[in-house]
Structures are given as C-alpha cells and as structure tokens.
Amino acid sequence: MILEDFITITPTGLYCAYGDFYLDPQQPVKEAVVSHAHGDHAIGGSQNVYCTAATATFMQHRYRKFAAVDFFNKKYHEAFKIKDVTITFYPAGHILGSAQVLMEYKGIKYLYTGDYKIEPDTTCEPFEFVQADVLITESTFADPETKHPSPVDEIKKLNETNANVMLGSYALGKSQRIIQLLSENCPTRNIMVHFSIMPFNKIYEDYGMKLGNYKMYDRKVMKNNHENQVYIVPPMVFHSYHKAINVVRAFASGWKNLQQQNGISLYISDHADWAAILETIEKVKPKQVWTLHGDGKQLKDYFKGKLEVKILN
Known part of the structure; x- marks a missing residue:
C-alpha cells in the first residue's frame, strides 16, 4: 500500500518519517540524503550526509569544514538502509554525481528524481530509467509549451x-x-x-x-x-x-x-522538459506521480482520469 505521507514537506525540507531522514534539506539535520551538489539542494552543516562521491567533493569544496560532520559516499546501484528504508542511488543526468533516490519500504518503491534531464551529456553520468510505484518528479518545466531545443x-x-x-x-x-x-x-x-x-x-x-x-x-x-x-x-x-x-x-x-x-x-537547460517528463513517467510506470519544484497542475490535468498526480509543493 502506498503511504500518502511517506514524504512530507516541512520548513526544513522533504522529510521521510519512516526512515527519519530528509531529502535535500534546506537546514542542517541529523540525517540528510542529498541528490546533487547545487546550493538549493545541498547545504552545509548536517551531521550525516548520504550522497555520491562527486557530490561530497563539491560540497567539501564549497563549504569546507562546515560541509558535514560525516559523509557516507554511496555508489550508483549500491543499496543501503536508513532505519527501515532501503535506499539506492541511480544517475539523474543533471550534473556530475547527481542521483535519483529510490526508497523502498514495505514492498513499495518511491523514486525521487531530484533535478534531472534525460538527454545526452558527456559531462555527467547518463540518466537511468528505474521502475517505481511512486514517482516524485521535479516539475520545473512541466508545461506543454516548453520544449528544450538541441x-x-x-x-x-x-x-x-x-x-x-x-x-x-x-x-x-x-x-x-x-x-x-x-x-x-x-x-x-x-x-x-x-x-x-x-x-x-x-x-x-x-x-x-x-x-x-x-x-x-x-x-x-x-x-x-x-x-x-x-x-x-x-x-x-x-x-x-x-x-x-x-x-x-x-x-x-x-x-x-x-x-x-x-x-x-x-536555451540550454539541465532540466527535463515536458516531453522528457512524460517519457520518464511512461518508463517508470508509476501508480502515482508526486510533483515538486515547479507547477504540477498541467501534469495533473493531462493525466486526469488516467493516473493520480499529487502536487507536493
């Protein structure tokens, strides 16, 4: 059963009560899972930070000794647990070291994309499509009028x-x-x-x-x-x-x-445009889509009667 409160929005950031950790917190926390090193997703000062090695290196450059108390660097496809939630990173194609975060709890898979793009980019690891029950997608450019040129x-x-x-x-x-x-x-x-x-x-x-x-x-x-x-x-x-x-x-x-x-x-973007978001939904095959970082209303209208779309922000 999909837990509607598996991820909640708090003033500190996206919180998973079932693992007692935050995704890309906006304030220092005890347990932080960080998708990538851009400043609006990766802040300094948390106690335990779980991320890819490249993300940790960028954070250490930017925040120096205030980056984190401890880094736990994880490779793509390497499963690890925080409390009862199993987490695996997959490439997000956004920047070097950027990761989608697959969270598994009681047989249900929740996939947080972070920022992502699916088009080729030789300066970062290519995006991987991962099937999940819930897709938690950024919706920065979730507008049918938006098509990123080559x-x-x-x-x-x-x-x-x-x-x-x-x-x-x-x-x-x-x-x-x-x-x-x-x-x-x-x-x-x-x-x-x-x-x-x-x-x-x-x-x-x-x-x-x-x-x-x-x-x-x-x-x-x-x-x-x-x-x-x-x-x-x-x-x-x-x-x-x-x-x-x-x-x-x-x-x-x-x-x-x-x-x-x-x-x-x-017009060179490192985010998914409308067509890329639709392709991601098609290949992830989620039962529900939850949207973040943008306006999810157009996705909700597009999938009305076909797929449940929940706007988190």
Whole structure:
C-alpha cells in the first residue's frame, strides 16, 4: 500500500518519517540524503550526509569544514538502509554525481528524481530509467509549451558571429557542459573561464570527465583580441557587467526571462522538459506521480482520469 505521507514537506525540507531522514534539506539535520551538489539542494552543516562521491567533493569544496560532520559516499546501484528504508542511488543526468533516490519500504518503491534531464551529456553520468510505484518528479518545466531545443544547435549560434562573447553560466554543472559543447562545436573559439569556475572544472577532470580546451580568464587577451573569445562567467559576474562593451552577451539557461536583453539567446537547460517528463513517467510506470519544484497542475490535468498526480509543493 502506498503511504500518502511517506514524504512530507516541512520548513526544513522533504522529510521521510519512516526512515527519519530528509531529502535535500534546506537546514542542517541529523540525517540528510542529498541528490546533487547545487546550493538549493545541498547545504552545509548536517551531521550525516548520504550522497555520491562527486557530490561530497563539491560540497567539501564549497563549504569546507562546515560541509558535514560525516559523509557516507554511496555508489550508483549500491543499496543501503536508513532505519527501515532501503535506499539506492541511480544517475539523474543533471550534473556530475547527481542521483535519483529510490526508497523502498514495505514492498513499495518511491523514486525521487531530484533535478534531472534525460538527454545526452558527456559531462555527467547518463540518466537511468528505474521502475517505481511512486514517482516524485521535479516539475520545473512541466508545461506543454516548453520544449528544450538541441544544445548543439544552440551552442552553434556562437559560430554566427566573430564577436567576443560574455557567456553567463552556473559555475557547477552548466559551465562544464558549456565548455565541452564549445570545444566540440565551436573550434575557432578561445574559451576562457572565470577563476571561481576553475576548481569545479578540476573536480570534473579528477573524476575523469573530459571538458576540452579552456584557460583561466586573462584580461589582456580579451582586450587585445576583439574576435573569437568566449568568457564564461557565473551569474553574479554576468549581471554586474550588464554594460560590458565590445562583447555580445549570452546566458545559458532554459528560462526565457534570462534571455532578455542579450545579444544571443542560448536555451540550454539541465532540466527535463515536458516531453522528457512524460517519457520518464511512461518508463517508470508509476501508480502515482508526486510533483515538486515547479507547477504540477498541467501534469495533473493531462493525466486526469488516467493516473493520480499529487502536487507536493
């Protein structure tokens, strides 16, 4: 029997009372199961953190000694227990080390996706479809109007101009994917990255991910070369240089509002779009779908009378 209260939303985050642990807590807790290392899912300060090795490494870089009291690094497909709940991680395809969390309790399987994408990305482990009784899916882009274009086609837009480009990109995950896409599809470009992104690149490479050719940003290079330079910067830097001259501005994101007032729109998302969410539901074959991180109303309407969809947020 599916337990409707197996996962509940609390001010601290998603709580599983049957295992007495939190999924991606927003405040420090005793037992934290962390799907991936982005700051809105992985905070510092918890006592026991269960995650993949890459996620732990990113958290240790970001939070230093405040990352956690103890890390319990788990491999994909390795089952472990917290109280009476058996947990197994499966690749989520979002960023390096990102995991779906399969929780089994009294014969029922609950699958928490965390953030995920199912399209190919050579900078992280590919998404795996796992069957479960309940699919707890992010619904960031759960809108029939949302269809993410090919990331290769998007990055090739940069080949249409010789101008220097300031490219806004999240430091962890997105920047490494952008470097790889640029290296493979924009061979005439000299790729430079902001110093804050460099440690994440090194961690990726330490885990065997090949990003391609790039260098640390050099102001003189940008100043003396007015063509074919791409400078990848984190969002804060991108927004603080909104009047930067002699560059074309672009921001890599699936959000339309982040494309406004830029010279090039760059719709590259690391989340599942509408079609990908539907494909995931089809292959997971759940009896119920619970939605998080977005608006689940359109999914609820789409499956009305066919599949129970519960909106958790």
